[in-house]
Every structure is written in C-alpha cells, then in structure tokens.
Amino acid sequence: MTLLLSLATARAEQAHGTFEAIRTSVPPQLDGQLDDEVWATAPSYTRFVQTFPQEGAEPTERTEVRVLYDDQTLYVGIINFDSQPQLVNRQLGRRGQPPESDIVTVSIDSAHDRRTAYAFSVNAGGTLRDTLYFDDNKSSNDWDAIWDGRAALRPDGWSVELAIPLRLLRFPSAPIQDWGFAVRREIARKSEVIDSILIPRNANAFVSRFGNLAGMRGLEPHMDVELTPYVASRASRRPLSPDPFLPKPRLWEPSADVGLDVKLSLTSQLVLNATINPDFGQVEADELILNLSTFEAFFPEKRPFFTQGMDIFQPAGAEISDASQMLFYSRRIGLDTPILAATKLTGALTRNIQIGLLDAVVMDASAPSHAGEDSGQPDSRYQFHPTRPFHFAPNSALPLEPGVPQNFFMAISRATVAPGSTVGLSAGAATPLGHRCGSVLPEDPGPRDDCLVAGGNAAALDWNLRTQDGNWVFVGQLAGSQVVGGPEAGQLRRDGTLLRPGDTGLGTYMTAGLLGGDPLRFSVGYEYASPRLELNATGFQTTQNQQTAKATVEFVRPSGWGPLHTFSTSFNAYRDWTTDSRALHVNDQLLLLTEATLPGFHVAGFKIGAKFNRQDIREIPLTGIPIERPDYQYITAWGETNRNLPLALRVDAYVNRLVAPAPTLSKHGQGATLTTIWRPLPNLETQLIADFYGFLEGPRWLETLPNGRYLFSEQEPLILSLTLRQLLVLSPRLTLQLYAQLFSATNRFGPFYEATPGADGRVHLADFLPTEPGMDPSYHEAALNMNMVLRWEYTPGATLFLVYSRAQQELPPQEGSAELFHLLLPNRLFAGASTDTLFVKWSHAWGL
Template sequence: MSFRRLLGSLARSLACLTLLLSLAAARAEQALGSFEAVRTSVPPQLDGRLDDEVWAAAPAYTRFVQTFPQEGAEPTERTEVRVVYDDQTLYVGIINFDSQPELVNRQLGRRGQPPESDIVTVSIDSTHDRRTAYSFSVNAGGTLRDTLYFDDNKSSNDWDAIWDGRAAQRPDGWSVELAIPLRLLRFPSAPIQDWGFAVRREIARRSEVIDSTLIPRNANAFVSRFGNLTGMRGLEPHMDVELTPYVASRASRRPLSSDPFLPRPRLWEPSADVGLDVKLSLTSQLVLNATVNPDFGQVEADELILNLSTFEAFFPEKRPFFTQGMDIFQPAGSDVSDSSQMLFYSRRIGLDTPILAATKLTGALSRNVQIGLLDAVVMGASAPSRSGEDSEQPDSRYQFHPTRPLHFAPNSTLPQEPGVPQNFFMAISRATLVPGATVGLSVGAATPLGHRCGTVLPEDPGLRDECLVAGGNAAALDWNLRTQDGNWVFVGQLAGSQIVGGPEAGQLRRDGTLLRPGDTGLGTYMTAGLLGGDPFRFSVGYEYASPRLELNATGFQTTQNQQSAKATVEFVRPSGWGPLHTFSTSLNAYRDWTTDSRSLHINDQLLLLSEATLPGFHVAGFKIGAKFNRQDIREIPLTGIPIERPDYQYLTAWGETNRNLPLSLRLDAYVNRLVAPAPTLSKRGQGAALSTIWRPMPNLETQFIADLYGVLEGPRWIKSLPDGRHLLGEQDPIVLSLTLRQLLVLSPRLTLQLYAQLFTATNRFGPFYEATSGSSARVRLAELVPTDPGFDPSYHEAALNMNMVLRWEYSPGATLFLVYSRAQQELPPEEGSAELSQLLLPSRLFSGAATDTMFIKWSHAWGL
C-alpha cells in the first residue's frame, strides 16, 4: 500500500471516527436533557393540540427517564417536547402518549392547586445560577400551577404569575401547550441565552414520575440537575409595567356589643375599598412590586387551634402580596434546619393595623448577587370620640380619615382605640461566591410611628410607659455551603437584635428577662452533615438564643434564653428497598439548656422515626420518642423560676392510601404517657385524626378532616399567690376539630370553594397544688402541696369559621371574587354549668355572637 493511499485510509477512518464521536456526543448531550428552541414569527394558537405548523419546525425531545418508582428505567409511556419562542413569549408543547388514554386522570382543581392527576411541569432556570427556577404545570384537565424554586431544592407554591396553558385530549393520550411571557423570567442581557431547563411528567395511575434528565432521588438537589435550553438569540430585556387596580365592597353584620354574653342586637356595616398593585420590571432580573391599600378578604381564615403552650403559634402566610417573590426572604437552610430564628415573618405586618402601602424589590443585581427589599407602612384610624347619649349609639357617619384614605365605611367599623402606626423594613442580599456556596446579609427594622395616647405623652413616667410601643432592629449573616452534588451541607445563621423605644422601665419576658430600650441580643443556628446519598446520612445541629435576643419585632422566634444541640443518623432507601418503593428511618437525639448564667438543663429527647412507601403506593410510618430530665423556666410567668416537668413518652403511627385513588384516606393515631411523682398524677392519653379526600367526578373534590386529641402535661400555673406562693392545677384538655373543604370546578378558571371548621374544646382542672419558692429555687413536683383554690377555672369554648369563595379568572390577570364568610362564637356557659367540665360538643354555639360578611372584589391587570 502506497503512502498516499495509507494517508487517505487514515483520513477516512478519522472522519468516520469524528462523525461517530459527534453523534455520540450529540446523543449524550440530549440524554443530559439538552433542548433546542426555535424562533417563530407566527405564535401558535393556544389550544393544547400542537397542530400549528410552527411545532413541526421544532425538534422533538424524547429522551426521558424514570425517576420513580424505578429510578433510571425507561418510561412506560413516550413523551415529546418542543420549544419555540418569539420576542415576548416562550412556548412549550408537550405530547403525552398513553397506551390507555381512557385511564388518563383529568381531575380538575382550583388554579394553583391541581389535585393528584396526570400532570406535566416545565421548570426554567433562566439565570442559570443552578439555584433558582420557575416552574409551570398543567394537568390533563387544564388546571394551572406555578411554583418557585430557590436554594436548589426548596420551593413555594405561593408564587403567582400571569401566564397561560391549555390541555387537550388525543386518541393516543393528551397534549398541552404553555405560553410563558418572558417578562416573568429573569435573564441576563446576552446575544445568546443559555438556560437551565427540565420537564417532568407524572402518570397518576402508576404513580410514575419521569424526567427529561435524571434527578436521583437520593440527591439533595433539584435545580442544579437541570439540562439546558439553547438556541435562543436576540432576546432583549425590556421594562415591563403591570397595573392591577381593584375595587372591593363588603357588608358585615356583627353584634353591636363586644360583650360575648350580648350577641344581639346586630348591626349592618357596609364598606368599600379601592386599591392598586403595581409590578415594574426595572431590568430583566429586577422586579419592583408595590401595593396601596391592599385587601385580602378572599383569603381563607386561619385554622382554629387551642394553644396551651407558653410559645406563640406560627401561622402560614396566605396574602398574595407577601407570598409572591418571597423566596429570598426565607431563612437560610430552612430545608435542613428546624430553627425558629426567622428575621422576617410577614404576618407581623398588618396583624393589628391595616396596611396603608407596601413596596417590595426582588431580583438579581448580577448573575451571582440576589437582593430583596421590603418596606410597609401600617396606619390605624380610630373612631372619633363621642360624649353623652351619642356615645352609646353606633356612629354611622362617613368621615374621611387620612390614615385610611381609600377605605369608605361608617365610623362604627373603626376601633375605639387606634392601632400604633409602624414602618416595617427588611433588606437582604445573597451572593454566590462559588458554585454551591452562598452568603447572605439581612437587616430588618420595625419602627413605631406613634404611640397609644393621642398626640401628647403624659408627664407621669408610669402613664407614659403604658403609651409607648417597642420596636426593634435585627441583622443576620447567613451561609449555605454545599458540595456540587448537594449531599454534604453546612448551613447556618448568626443574628443580632436591638430593642428600639418602648417603656423606659422595660418589659419582662415570659422567663423573667427584663428588656429595656437599647438592649441587644445574640442568636445563631447551624446544621452540618451528609444530607444526601444513601443508605446512610447524618447531621449535627446547634442553636443558641441569648436571654435578650428579640427577633419578633420583624420576625418569628418562639423562645429565647435557650440553646439546643441535635444529632441525627438516618438509613434511607429513596429508590426502593425490596418490595418497598421508599424507606427511611432516623434516630434523633436532642438536649436543651438555658443560655443565662445558670445553664439550667431544660430537656433531653430521643426520637425514632420511620416511614415507607408500600406496594400499591400506600404510605405507613411511626415515630416513638421520650422526653426526660425536663424543667421549664417559662411556666410561672415573669419569674424565671424553673419548675420540674414529668417525663413524657409517646408513640405516633400513621397510614395513608394512594393519593391517586378516587377515595384516599389518612389516619394518624397516637398514645402517650406522663410519668410523674406523687402527689401529682401520672396520666395516659390518646388521640386520632382522620383525613379523607373524595373525588367522585373530575370536577368535584371533598376533603374532610376529623381531629380528636388531648394535651398531656404536668401541673400548670394558674395564678401567683401572696408570699411567693403559686397556684398550680392539673389539666385535662380535650379538643375536637372538624374541617370541611368542598371544591366544585365549573371550569379550570371558574371555581366554587367552601371552607368550614367547627372547633370545640373543654379543659377540666384539678386537683390543685401550691408551690412555695424563692426567686430562683427549683419547684419540684414531689414537694407540691395539695390545696383547694375555692374556685373552678375549667372552661369550655366552641367556634365555627366558614367561608365560601366563587373565583372567576375570566382572562389571565383578571379575577372576580364573590365571598361569604361567617365567624360564630359560642355563647359562654354559665359559671358552674356542666358545659364547663363535661360536655365537648357545643350546645349553645348558634346562640352566641356571629359576624356575617358578604364580599365582592374585582381586579384586572393591565400591561403597559
């Protein structure tokens, strides 16, 4: 063979090898989830059918992989995804082939809350920071949902965006088209865009989850595992303005008197409000939201609970202005840490006084720096004072009040005493130093803009202190360090607080700590460990709150003067273990003690928890635990005197049927026991909660929850007696809560929802004890002295909360709400009646005070 022929043969071989390698690389790239978008000059008609010519010009992505139940396996059904775009919108078309199209679950639901059903989700990491993503879902019935992911694998379904999607049936399955406005997505200014991109399909009847790129179930990551979306060129960020005015009117009928024993007569009070929401895209990555006189009358009422602890109850945020774009305000590591040291808790804003205006700036200054700013002003108009006979009559006059200029109502609707105007401010910035390492700095302030006593403070120091309201400042440095696979984690926060204003003499905390203006506190929490992978994981955590740490002015903090250490060891099989689809078990150990100079031991706890997904995709689990070596410095208020608490043991078990069934059930049951020395009582308790979800037809869903439980604890403080004595009493509280949620979906954009909760509780006291203690001596249970207080503090209470909401989104961004609500309180039992100590079910509920409200609200978004 000649040298020339040899060179030609080698050249041909190299060309073939290069072609094969190129094909292999292209195939591997697609296997990793690489999508190609195609520009179009004619947008597709949004009907869910994918029969427009533009879809034929776009390449189809088909290389999906099963994530659950058989990780890495071929999907049981084929899926095709195509992506096209223009200067304004990204369009995604998905064909979901199904060999049994008659079995596709097309259950309908309320927007943002699709039920268990066949569903597809498109997730976009438009900044490609591998931490944040916008997800858009459409189920087979056409119900939409949007979700915001942050910190890689944390998510919030409260994010609400204006976009559109349609689903359509096919003889070989179903299909969906999504139209996602580019103004919703933050992306850098660049000639060629490179975004993270993922598509997930869920097949309900098989509980099957398939993804465009494999996201291992044992990985502590989500967004960072996305594939790529390429091919988008010439996209120019532009300023976008969205104005959403609203008009709302309500008519309420409430008791004229605030005395619960005088539920009648009742007074009709009409009112009206106007307001405005503004959304301004300053850049493609920075969004300004503002609201003036917001009204949240369509929001579901908080759950009624009986809180017998010495800690504040936490309630989730439901108001749209605060739920949207709030991911950056979440505490660092909230997915791996159970700390309650939150620098920002939006429920503080507008809790007692209406919001006059608020503004929020969120987004990214650059690819690696995110910011969030929020400022809100609350103002409290009060009813003008009246004298003589007029003071006893409802004030039906309409007057203009500068502190509530957009609210129109008679003076009788205003409180007799004004709320204290305050300004709430929160700012946070987080920077990604290297992939997997972020650092954040937060500052918050709650600043009183007045006091409780008119325009002039009294000269008497005691009276002046009653007028002053304390605010607070807070700051925190947080960090979130993770390996590239997300498995090894070290997260935490270092926070400080300062009391601003308030009574000059100071205020006592529940544990006896005195807080004066200017006092500062320190807190921290941190968690580190192997939190991904299998089969073994472990973590350790520590939390510290100094006695004067006070974050509640702007945030949420259950307690202070406490430090806690925690260690966890887990055995997990997220991808299956024998016949089980998933399995996990963990052993947790806790120790708590005070941070003051006493370093008092507060609590030890051991907890074993296990859960498994059974064949048939049913779930079962249990936890068993014990608390011992306990004492409480908050039980006897304002003293800090530690009181011994009995050892506590408990067992909880639960089981849940496959949620994709037309009728699914969940049962939670527990038994517990107190072990206490004489003369106090050892006790046993039990309780159960049954939850049912029934979907008899695609447009109807009924949820019912019945919860019956008691609360076991040792003797509780009733009141302090002279000479350092304290009256304590055993309690036997029993709570019954019945909750109904009824959903009727007339169309994917027209829904009727009913919510009702009947809550009743009884708490019987006795026997009673006296405790004698100095200012710091420990109260021991064995040293309590039985006594007769001469009165019975037992009580019975019942309430009914109900609301019915008709929601019609007649076009994207345009919504009409019709709401009826009722808040019913029990007529208090007569002192000494059997209802105080024996009856659980209410007998005088509908004889008590009730407030009925009819509410209508219209809002419409306009883009400029």
C-alpha cells in the same frame, strides 16, 4: 415534511437533557392540540427517564416535547402518549392547586444560576400551577404569575401547550441565551414520575441537575409595567356590643375599598412590586386552635403580596436545622393595623448577587366618638380619615383604640460564592410612627404588646455551603437584635428577663453533615438564643434564653428497598439548656422516626419519642423560677392510602404517657386525625379532616397567691375539630370553594396544689401540697368559621371574587354560674355572637 421532522428529531437526540428552541414569527394557537404547522419546525425531545418508582428505567409511556419562542413568549408543546388514554386522570382543581392527576411541569432556570427556577404545570384537565424554586431544592407554590396553558385529549393520550411570557423570567442580556431546562411528567394511575434528565432521588439537589435549553438568540430584556387596580365592597353584620354576653342586636356595616398593585421590571432580573391599600378578603381564614403553651403559635402566610417572590427573605437552611430564629415574619405586618402601602424590590444585581428590599407602612384610624353606641345608636357617619384614605366605612366600623402606626423594613443581599453555595446579609427594623407608651408597668405580663416593646432592629449573616453534588451541607445563621422604644423601666419577659430600650441580644443556629446520598446520612446541629435576643419585632422567634445541641443519623433508601418503593429511618437526640449564667439543663429528647412507601404506593410510618430531665423557666410568668416537668413518652403512627385513588384516606394516631411523682398525677393520653379526600367526579373534590386530641403537660401555673406561694392545677384539655373543604370546578377558570371549621374545646381543672421553690430555688413536683382554691376555672369554648369563595379568572390577570364568610362564637356561661362544661361537643353555639360578611372584589392586570 416527514424528512424535516426526522432531521429535527435526530438533532435533538444528540445530547441527553438538551432542548433546542426555534424562533417563530407566527405564534401557535393556544388550544392544547399542537396541530399548528409551526410546531413541525421545532425538533422533538423524547429521551425521558423514569425517576419513580424505578429510578433510571425506561418510561412506560412515550413523551415528546417541542419548544418555540418569539420576542415576547416562550411556547412549550408536549404530547403525552398513553397506551390506555381512557385511564388518563383529568381531575380538575382550583388554579394553583391541581389535585393528584396526570400532569406535566416545565421548569426554567433562565438566570442559569443553578439555584433558582420557575416551574409551570398543566394537568390533563387544564388546571394551572406555578411554582418558584430557590436554594436549589426548596420551593414555594405561593408564587403567582400571569401565563396561559391548555390541555387537550388525543386518541393516543393527551397534549398540552404552554405560553410563558418572557417578562416573567430573569435572564441576562446576551446574544445567545443558555438556560437550565427540565420537563417532568407524572402518570397518576401508575404513580410514575418521568424526567427529561435523571435527577436521582437520593440527591440533595434539584435545579442544579437540570438540562439545557439552547438556540435562543436576539432576546433583549426590556422594562415591563403591570398595573392591577382593584375595587372591593363588603357588607358585614356584627353584634352592636363587643360584650360576648350580648350577641344581639346586630347592625349592618357596609364598606368599600380601592387599591392598586404595581409590578415594574426595572431590568430582566430586577422587579419592583408595590401595593396601595391591599385587601385580602378572599384569603382563607386561619385555622382555629387552642394554644395552651407559653409560646406563640406560628401561622403560615396566605396573603398574595407577601407570598409572591418572597423566597429570598427565607432564612438559609431553616427547614434543615429546625431553626426558630426568623428575621422576617410577614404576618407581623397588617393583621392588627391595616397596611397603607408596601413595596418590595427583588431580583439579581449581577449573576451572583441577589437582593431583596421590603418596606411597609401600617396605619389605622379610631372612631371619633362612641357615645352613640353607648346609647344604642351606632355612629353611622362616613368621614374621611387621612390615615386610611382608600377605605370608606361608617365610624362604627372603626376600632375603639387605634393600632400602633409602624414602618416595617427588611433588606437582604445573598451572594453565590460557589456552585450551590451562598452567603447572605440581612437587616430588619420595626419603627413606630406614633407616640410610645411610657406608663405601662414593667411587671405587666401582656405578651407582644406594641406599647411595651414598640419596635426593634435586627441583622444577620447567613450561609448555605454545599459540595457540588449538594450532599455535604453546612448551613446556619448568626443574628443580633436591639430593642427600640418602650417604657424606660423595661419589660419583663416570660422567663423573667428584663428588656430595656437599647438592649441587644445574640442568636445563632447551624447544621452540618451529609444530607444527600444513601444509605447513610448524618448531621449535627446547634442553636443559641441569648436571654435578650428579640427578633419578634420583625420576625418570628419561638423562645430565647435557650440553647440546643442535636445529632441525627439516618438510613435512607429513596429509590426503593426490597418490596418498598421508599424507606427512611432516623434517630435524633436533643439536649436543651439555658443561656443565662445558670446554664440550667431544661430538656433531653430522643426520637426514632420511620416511614416507608409500600407496594400499591401506600405510605406508613411511626414515631417513638421520649422527653426527660425536664425543667421549665417560663411556666411561672415573669419570675424565671424553674419548675420540674414530668417525663413524657409518646408513640405516633400514621398510614396513608395511594393519593391517586378516588377515595384517599390518611390516619394519624398517637398515645402518650406522663410519669409524675406523687402527689401529682401520672396520665395516659391519646388522639387521632382522620383525613378523607373523595373525588367522585373530575370536577368535584371533598376533603374532610377530623381531629380529636388532648394535651398532657402536668400541673400548670394558675396564679401567684398573696402568701408568696404559687397555685397550680392539673388540666385535662380536649379538642375536637372538624374541617370541610369542598371544591366544585365549573371550568379551569371558574371555581367554587367552601371552607368550614367547627372547633370545640373543653379544659377541666383539678386537683389543685400549692408550692414554693425549694432550697435550690426550683419547684419540685414531689413538694406540691394539695389544696382547694374555692373556685373552678374549667371552661368550654366553641366556634365555627366558614367562608365560601367563587373565583372567576375570566381572562389571564382579570379575576372576580364573590365571598361569603361567617364567624360564630359560642355563648359563654353567665358569671358566677355553677354551670360547668364537661361535654366536648358545642353547647349554645348558635346562640352566641356571630358576624356575617358578603364580599365582592374585582381586579384586572394591565400591561404597559
């Protein structure tokens, strides 16, 4: 047996980065021990190299990897030797979210396209994580797969076994499989990262640098069907009246839902996912914010159906170019109107062509009568509503007015034209399924009203062109849009642009430069959005009628610089102006950003910026009249302790200044965020985030006066937010998580001004006239969001959720009251309206 192992080891060491898989007829027992005899038949791979902190150096600890396979599963066994096994970090975490700890990751490029990979991680405590890599070096932890892995302690370290079903991997039909393959080990206490093949830290690449997995023969792709039904029930207690001044009485509203998720592997490289009446009651609530800007806030997607396998729908180079033109923003679907059904098809048609198709139908039902509620008696009847056939609830739980039924469609095809380079075509449509509203006046400023702009079409061409080493990059997108439906008279946008049915718009963004290597990098970029570009029917678009030119120069030392483990500094310059016939210059910005990893693996950085020559065409709604904005300077600094310490801290602080001409006010502001992560025990983690900040923007528009003048006011908004995330891991499959956010904000108004445009058609700050409006619009608001989730994955693919949530609002002051809120802390929070919900959900995946 010793001779057999020696020969196998020698054979594996012949090529650096090349693993050899051995077919087995007897699968190993999955316990993390690697003591099954079948593991002795597989050659071990040990030629690891240190990636961080000393790139290219020998690892401080030895690692051995063995690979087995059969017709259904790929097995990977890893022995992580450690000279101080008692110091192995075995911190536990929730599935998909392992904390800073000792961890190993197996990454597989089964299509061998050098762009896409599936990564499977197991930490020393047995917590699992799966990650999807796309476009070579972009990744998403939202991909969720059904697989298994176990970890075990050894006298000389720790070991892990992974069982990865082959149905999760896209691979072609071939007599011999040739896959990209890489294994990474992270040793927490040393902040050390070691890889099976060196992936330079200065490379703008990841998957394309993988080694190979050889030796797999006789694998035939086959159709796989996975059905995941669910049953969910909730009981909510909410105020009977929607009036915030009447938080009581409250009524209980029980409801139940049934639904089904379907996963069908049409080929080994093409997967169809479908869902009927999806429910996402276990998903954490969105962060509470106070948005005082004239732009829509962007929130990340958290719903599993939309996060899984959605990499192909991401715009090319969006993270490089800071682009704000997304054809697809999944949160447009099903937040206001429930999803009846949705389906998506993702994968590869050929080795070089990927596709993605998504279609979703949202439907809603309104309460047939609310006469009972008017008399204090809610309508507690249960009736069948064809638009929501899988939802069972009393009529009182239905909205007063139905949402707009719509069909959302998105299609994309992306072709690999050279190693690491792609070109894609995409199209999207939001099509109303019900009547269109034609009685709404075009001057109505209601933003994102589905009745005003009932739908839209969009299409785009994108490209991501790279040299073979990934360092030189040219990425971008060219997009067009068309308004569908809405009032014939059109709708005025915030900047005064009138959008009529059938109007089309054009947008583009692009970035080119040297984005890899060291020590110097540089790039230039350009973004353009015509006045009538409208991507928000299906996607996300921050603004239109604006173009931006930018340039960036960087000095980077990702592999260390003197005593620093990493160092980077960049200088950025931006200029914005409108795309309408006026070509108004609206903003200039300079930014210096520096960050370094210090000895001890602590991180520190700062950012210095200035905005000047500022004008805003969105501040006075529906007019497009430019208003001067004060110059703005700011300094932000941050520091973070080593994340592997039991108590990790991060502090972000800033100071800023507005420089405004009289009679308006020059101001100073400051704010800070403190993040604390405490892990006193391997199965306990407490995260507390405290935010205190304000906004400095100069006078803001309040209203248009009858005499044609505009009323403005200085504002002093202050925000306090306390967020707690408490995690208790009872086992790697049983976790209890608490999330709570206390949010409080106050906004004090004054002094007040009146102004009219000057001879040049612009509003200048120096022309403001002090006034007294006879009112004080100052306000205070506070809220508490909380949810507690017990998650039990009692077997792979079978999960039980028990969720309690509470949404609490502050009781507002009575109308006409002289009471003004000048305190930032919550006031009468628990006297206000609140909704409590208890939610239970069971789901189970069945393979056919």
